[in-house]
Amino acid sequence: MIRLGLCCIFREVPVRFKQTTAAALKKIGRPEQLRKVSGLCLSNLENLLEALQWLLQHEIRAFRVLSPLFPRYTHPETAYSLAELPQSDEIVEAARRIRAFSRENDIRLSLHPDQFNVLSSPHRQVVDNTCRELEYQGLLADLIGAEVINIHVGGVYGDKASALSRFAANFARLSERVRSRLTVENDDLSYSPEDLLLLCRTLQIPFVYDVHHHRCLPDSLSEQEATEECMESWRCRSGEPYFHVSSPRNGWQGGDPRPHADFIDPLDFPEIWYKLQVTVDVEAKAKELAVLKLYRDLQDMIV
Protein backbone atom coordinates (compact mmCIF):
# COMPACT_ATOMS: atom_id res chain seq x y z
CA MET A 1 0.00 0.00 0.00
CA ILE A 2 1.02 3.59 -0.65
CA ARG A 3 2.82 5.27 2.22
CA LEU A 4 2.10 9.01 2.45
CA GLY A 5 4.65 11.31 4.08
CA LEU A 6 4.44 14.61 5.95
CA CYS A 7 6.94 17.37 5.23
CA CYS A 8 8.75 19.16 8.04
CA ILE A 9 6.07 20.84 10.13
CA PHE A 10 2.48 20.77 11.36
CA ARG A 11 -0.32 23.20 10.83
CA GLU A 12 -2.52 22.40 13.84
CA VAL A 13 -0.83 19.71 15.91
CA PRO A 14 1.09 21.57 18.63
CA VAL A 15 4.55 20.35 17.68
CA ARG A 16 6.90 23.25 16.97
CA PHE A 17 10.55 23.39 16.00
CA LYS A 18 12.66 26.26 17.24
CA GLN A 19 15.22 28.39 15.47
CA THR A 20 17.60 31.21 16.13
CA THR A 21 19.56 33.59 13.94
CA ALA A 22 23.29 34.03 13.54
CA ALA A 23 22.80 37.73 14.27
CA ALA A 24 21.24 36.94 17.63
CA LEU A 25 23.94 34.43 18.51
CA LYS A 26 26.73 36.84 17.66
CA LYS A 27 25.47 39.30 20.25
CA ILE A 28 26.21 36.96 23.13
CA GLY A 29 29.38 35.29 24.38
CA ARG A 30 30.43 31.82 23.28
CA PRO A 31 29.37 29.94 26.45
CA GLU A 32 25.94 31.56 26.30
CA GLN A 33 25.71 30.76 22.57
CA LEU A 34 26.41 27.11 23.25
CA ARG A 35 23.85 26.98 26.06
CA LYS A 36 21.27 28.52 23.79
CA VAL A 37 21.75 26.21 20.78
CA SER A 38 22.07 23.23 23.11
CA GLY A 39 18.59 23.90 24.43
CA LEU A 40 17.22 24.40 20.94
CA CYS A 41 18.74 21.13 19.64
CA LEU A 42 17.33 19.18 22.56
CA SER A 43 13.94 20.82 22.27
CA ASN A 44 13.80 20.10 18.54
CA LEU A 45 14.66 16.42 19.06
CA GLU A 46 12.03 16.08 21.78
CA ASN A 47 9.50 17.67 19.46
CA LEU A 48 10.60 15.34 16.67
CA LEU A 49 9.82 12.34 18.86
CA GLU A 50 6.40 13.81 19.65
CA ALA A 51 5.88 14.33 15.94
CA LEU A 52 6.65 10.67 15.24
CA GLN A 53 4.31 9.53 18.01
CA TRP A 54 1.50 11.59 16.53
CA LEU A 55 2.26 10.25 13.05
CA LEU A 56 2.15 6.67 14.30
CA GLN A 57 -1.25 7.22 15.91
CA HIS A 58 -2.52 8.49 12.58
CA GLU A 59 -0.84 5.78 10.53
CA ILE A 60 1.41 8.18 8.66
CA ARG A 61 4.70 6.39 8.19
CA ALA A 62 7.07 8.87 6.57
CA PHE A 63 8.39 12.22 7.75
CA ARG A 64 10.72 14.75 6.18
CA VAL A 65 12.84 16.28 8.91
CA LEU A 66 13.47 19.99 8.58
CA SER A 67 17.05 20.96 7.83
CA PRO A 68 17.84 23.36 10.69
CA LEU A 69 17.09 20.82 13.43
CA PHE A 70 20.43 21.88 14.92
CA PRO A 71 20.16 25.64 14.43
CA ARG A 72 23.06 27.44 12.70
CA TYR A 73 25.22 24.32 12.92
CA THR A 74 27.20 25.16 9.80
CA HIS A 75 27.16 28.95 9.89
CA PRO A 76 30.79 30.08 9.54
CA GLU A 77 30.56 32.44 12.49
CA THR A 78 28.51 30.35 14.88
CA ALA A 79 29.45 26.76 13.99
CA TYR A 80 29.69 24.25 16.82
CA SER A 81 30.10 20.54 17.35
CA LEU A 82 27.78 18.41 19.46
CA ALA A 83 30.61 17.66 21.85
CA GLU A 84 30.79 21.36 22.77
CA LEU A 85 27.17 21.55 23.86
CA PRO A 86 26.40 21.33 27.56
CA GLN A 87 23.60 18.82 26.92
CA SER A 88 25.44 16.75 24.32
CA ASP A 89 24.78 13.45 26.13
CA GLU A 90 21.06 14.14 26.32
CA ILE A 91 21.04 15.21 22.68
CA VAL A 92 22.66 11.99 21.52
CA GLU A 93 20.28 9.99 23.69
CA ALA A 94 17.24 11.86 22.32
CA ALA A 95 18.45 11.14 18.80
CA ARG A 96 18.90 7.46 19.67
CA ARG A 97 15.29 7.30 20.86
CA ILE A 98 14.13 8.77 17.56
CA ARG A 99 16.20 6.26 15.60
CA ALA A 100 14.79 3.38 17.65
CA PHE A 101 11.21 4.64 17.48
CA SER A 102 11.23 5.17 13.74
CA ARG A 103 12.78 1.75 13.13
CA GLU A 104 10.44 -0.12 15.49
CA ASN A 105 7.38 1.52 14.00
CA ASP A 106 8.49 1.57 10.38
CA ILE A 107 8.42 5.35 9.98
CA ARG A 108 10.77 6.49 7.19
CA LEU A 109 12.80 9.61 7.82
CA SER A 110 14.27 11.76 5.08
CA LEU A 111 16.10 15.07 4.75
CA HIS A 112 15.78 17.72 2.06
CA PRO A 113 18.63 20.26 2.20
CA ASP A 114 17.74 23.79 1.11
CA GLN A 115 17.98 25.24 -2.36
CA PHE A 116 21.38 26.82 -1.85
CA ASN A 117 22.99 23.38 -1.78
CA VAL A 118 24.26 23.26 -5.35
CA LEU A 119 26.75 20.56 -6.31
CA SER A 120 26.60 21.68 -9.95
CA SER A 121 27.81 25.22 -9.25
CA PRO A 122 30.94 26.49 -11.04
CA HIS A 123 31.73 28.57 -7.95
CA ARG A 124 34.12 26.87 -5.58
CA GLN A 125 32.73 28.65 -2.51
CA VAL A 126 29.19 27.50 -3.29
CA VAL A 127 30.32 23.89 -3.66
CA ASP A 128 32.42 24.07 -0.49
CA ASN A 129 29.45 25.39 1.47
CA THR A 130 27.26 22.71 -0.05
CA CYS A 131 29.62 19.91 0.97
CA ARG A 132 29.81 21.34 4.47
CA GLU A 133 26.03 21.48 4.77
CA LEU A 134 25.57 18.00 3.30
CA GLU A 135 28.06 16.56 5.78
CA TYR A 136 26.00 18.13 8.57
CA GLN A 137 22.93 16.44 7.10
CA GLY A 138 24.88 13.16 7.00
CA LEU A 139 25.71 13.48 10.68
CA LEU A 140 22.07 14.25 11.45
CA ALA A 141 20.96 11.30 9.32
CA ASP A 142 23.28 8.97 11.23
CA LEU A 143 22.05 10.27 14.59
CA ILE A 144 18.32 10.03 13.95
CA GLY A 145 18.38 7.19 11.42
CA ALA A 146 17.28 9.00 8.26
CA GLU A 147 17.59 6.95 5.06
CA VAL A 148 17.50 9.63 2.42
CA ILE A 149 19.11 13.00 1.74
CA ASN A 150 17.33 14.38 -1.29
CA ILE A 151 18.56 17.36 -3.32
CA HIS A 152 18.12 19.07 -6.68
CA VAL A 153 20.89 19.34 -9.26
CA GLY A 154 20.72 23.14 -9.14
CA GLY A 155 21.65 25.63 -11.85
CA VAL A 156 22.38 25.16 -15.55
CA TYR A 157 24.76 28.10 -16.19
CA GLY A 158 24.02 27.91 -19.89
CA ASP A 159 25.38 24.38 -20.31
CA LYS A 160 23.49 21.51 -18.76
CA ALA A 161 26.00 18.80 -19.67
CA SER A 162 28.84 20.67 -17.97
CA ALA A 163 26.71 21.35 -14.91
CA LEU A 164 25.86 17.64 -14.63
CA SER A 165 29.56 16.77 -14.95
CA ARG A 166 30.41 19.12 -12.11
CA PHE A 167 27.66 17.56 -10.01
CA ALA A 168 29.15 14.10 -10.60
CA ALA A 169 32.70 15.26 -9.87
CA ASN A 170 31.67 17.00 -6.64
CA PHE A 171 29.60 14.00 -5.56
CA ALA A 172 32.90 12.11 -5.21
CA ARG A 173 34.01 14.62 -2.56
CA LEU A 174 31.25 13.59 -0.18
CA SER A 175 31.63 11.09 2.63
CA GLU A 176 30.22 7.59 2.33
CA ARG A 177 27.46 8.37 4.79
CA VAL A 178 26.22 11.19 2.56
CA ARG A 179 26.76 9.41 -0.77
CA SER A 180 24.95 6.31 0.43
CA ARG A 181 21.87 8.43 1.21
CA LEU A 182 21.91 11.03 -1.55
CA THR A 183 19.10 11.15 -4.12
CA VAL A 184 18.23 13.68 -6.82
CA GLU A 185 14.82 15.09 -7.65
CA ASN A 186 13.55 16.67 -10.85
CA ASP A 187 12.77 20.37 -10.47
CA ASP A 188 10.23 22.70 -12.07
CA LEU A 189 12.62 24.98 -13.92
CA SER A 190 15.78 23.30 -15.18
CA TYR A 191 16.13 19.53 -14.74
CA SER A 192 13.32 17.27 -15.91
CA PRO A 193 13.26 13.52 -15.19
CA GLU A 194 15.01 12.58 -18.42
CA ASP A 195 17.86 15.00 -17.60
CA LEU A 196 18.59 12.99 -14.46
CA LEU A 197 18.49 9.40 -15.66
CA LEU A 198 22.07 9.14 -16.90
CA LEU A 199 23.38 10.96 -13.82
CA CYS A 200 21.54 8.56 -11.53
CA ARG A 201 22.80 5.51 -13.40
CA THR A 202 26.37 6.77 -13.45
CA LEU A 203 26.47 7.64 -9.76
CA GLN A 204 24.27 4.72 -8.73
CA ILE A 205 21.89 7.01 -6.85
CA PRO A 206 18.09 6.93 -6.89
CA PHE A 207 15.82 9.36 -8.73
CA VAL A 208 13.05 11.01 -6.67
CA TYR A 209 10.11 11.67 -8.96
CA ASP A 210 8.13 14.86 -8.28
CA VAL A 211 5.10 14.64 -10.54
CA HIS A 212 4.07 18.26 -9.91
CA HIS A 213 7.47 19.49 -11.08
CA HIS A 214 7.18 17.20 -14.10
CA ARG A 215 3.86 18.82 -15.00
CA CYS A 216 5.47 22.27 -14.64
CA LEU A 217 8.49 21.17 -16.71
CA PRO A 218 7.43 18.32 -19.01
CA ASP A 219 9.83 16.35 -21.17
CA SER A 220 9.68 13.41 -23.57
CA LEU A 221 8.80 11.00 -20.74
CA SER A 222 5.22 10.21 -19.82
CA GLU A 223 4.27 10.06 -16.15
CA GLN A 224 4.16 6.29 -16.53
CA GLU A 225 7.69 6.20 -17.92
CA ALA A 226 9.07 8.56 -15.28
CA THR A 227 7.42 6.44 -12.60
CA GLU A 228 9.04 3.29 -13.99
CA GLU A 229 12.43 5.01 -14.18
CA CYS A 230 12.08 6.07 -10.56
CA MET A 231 11.17 2.53 -9.47
CA GLU A 232 14.09 1.10 -11.40
CA SER A 233 16.59 3.64 -10.02
CA TRP A 234 15.77 2.66 -6.43
CA ARG A 235 16.91 -0.93 -6.98
CA CYS A 236 20.42 0.19 -5.91
CA ARG A 237 19.04 0.91 -2.41
CA SER A 238 17.09 -1.25 -0.01
CA GLY A 239 14.32 1.26 0.77
CA GLU A 240 11.14 1.89 -1.22
CA PRO A 241 11.08 4.53 -3.95
CA TYR A 242 10.19 8.14 -3.12
CA PHE A 243 7.69 10.28 -4.99
CA HIS A 244 6.42 13.81 -4.38
CA VAL A 245 2.98 15.18 -5.08
CA SER A 246 1.39 18.62 -4.82
CA SER A 247 -1.40 20.69 -6.34
CA PRO A 248 -1.12 24.19 -7.82
CA ARG A 249 -2.42 26.91 -5.49
CA ASN A 250 -4.34 28.69 -8.24
CA GLY A 251 -5.24 25.69 -10.33
CA TRP A 252 -3.74 24.63 -13.64
CA GLN A 253 -5.34 27.54 -15.49
CA GLY A 254 -4.63 30.20 -12.87
CA GLY A 255 -1.23 31.43 -14.01
CA ASP A 256 1.96 30.12 -12.40
CA PRO A 257 1.21 26.51 -11.38
CA ARG A 258 4.29 26.18 -9.17
CA PRO A 259 3.10 27.57 -5.81
CA HIS A 260 1.66 24.80 -3.67
CA ALA A 261 -1.95 24.60 -2.58
CA ASP A 262 -3.15 23.91 0.96
CA PHE A 263 -4.44 20.47 -0.02
CA ILE A 264 -3.92 17.87 -2.73
CA ASP A 265 -6.63 17.63 -5.35
CA PRO A 266 -7.06 13.84 -5.60
CA LEU A 267 -7.19 14.26 -9.38
CA ASP A 268 -3.57 15.44 -9.22
CA PHE A 269 -2.54 12.15 -7.62
CA PRO A 270 -1.52 9.83 -10.48
CA GLU A 271 -3.78 6.80 -10.78
CA ILE A 272 -0.79 4.72 -11.81
CA TRP A 273 0.60 5.10 -8.29
CA TYR A 274 -2.45 3.62 -6.53
CA LYS A 275 -1.17 0.07 -6.30
CA LEU A 276 2.54 0.75 -5.85
CA GLN A 277 4.49 -0.01 -2.69
CA VAL A 278 6.20 3.40 -2.50
CA THR A 279 6.46 6.51 -0.34
CA VAL A 280 4.78 9.71 -1.51
CA ASP A 281 5.70 12.92 0.28
CA VAL A 282 2.73 15.28 0.38
CA GLU A 283 3.92 18.83 -0.31
CA ALA A 284 0.93 20.87 0.78
CA LYS A 285 0.59 23.95 2.92
CA ALA A 286 -2.04 22.44 5.20
CA LYS A 287 0.56 19.85 6.24
CA GLU A 288 -0.85 17.01 8.37
CA LEU A 289 -4.41 18.02 7.48
CA ALA A 290 -3.56 17.53 3.81
CA VAL A 291 -2.00 14.11 4.40
CA LEU A 292 -5.03 12.90 6.37
CA LYS A 293 -7.43 14.26 3.77
CA LEU A 294 -5.51 12.63 0.92
CA TYR A 295 -5.62 9.27 2.72
CA ARG A 296 -9.39 9.64 3.08
CA ASP A 297 -9.83 10.71 -0.53
CA LEU A 298 -7.79 7.77 -1.82
CA GLN A 299 -8.81 5.08 0.64
CA ASP A 300 -11.04 3.15 -1.73
CA MET A 301 -8.43 3.16 -4.49
CA ILE A 302 -5.23 2.30 -2.66
CA VAL A 303 -6.17 -0.65 -0.46
Add this chain to the structure above:
DNA sequence: GCATGTCAAGTTGTG
Protein backbone atom coordinates in the same frame (compact mmCIF):
# COMPACT_ATOMS: atom_id res chain seq x y z
C1' DG B 1 0.95 41.47 24.11
C1' DC B 2 1.27 42.36 19.31
C1' DA B 3 2.84 44.14 14.96
C1' DT B 4 6.51 44.07 11.87
C1' DG B 5 11.10 43.64 9.74
C1' DT B 6 14.60 40.25 9.32
C1' DC B 7 16.73 35.90 8.80
C1' DA B 8 23.65 32.82 5.87
C1' DA B 9 23.61 30.60 2.00
C1' DG B 10 21.80 29.93 -5.01
C1' DT B 11 19.58 30.18 -9.32
C1' DT B 12 16.13 31.38 -12.49
C1' DG B 13 12.42 33.87 -14.60
C1' DT B 14 9.00 37.58 -14.37
C1' DG B 15 7.15 42.23 -13.98
Add this chain to the structure above:
DNA sequence: CACAACTTGACATGC
Protein backbone atom coordinates in the same frame (compact mmCIF):
# COMPACT_ATOMS: atom_id res chain seq x y z
C1' DC C 1 16.44 45.88 -10.95
C1' DA C 2 13.46 43.98 -7.30
C1' DC C 3 11.16 40.12 -6.17
C1' DA C 4 9.07 35.53 -5.96
C1' DA C 5 9.59 30.76 -6.25
C1' DC C 6 11.74 26.76 -4.26
C1' DT C 7 10.41 21.61 1.58
C1' DT C 8 8.94 26.38 5.57
C1' DG C 9 7.59 30.49 9.43
C1' DA C 10 9.71 31.87 13.47
C1' DC C 11 12.66 34.99 15.85
C1' DA C 12 13.95 39.46 17.56
C1' DT C 13 12.80 43.89 18.29
C1' DG C 14 10.21 47.90 19.36
C1' DC C 15 5.96 49.85 20.56
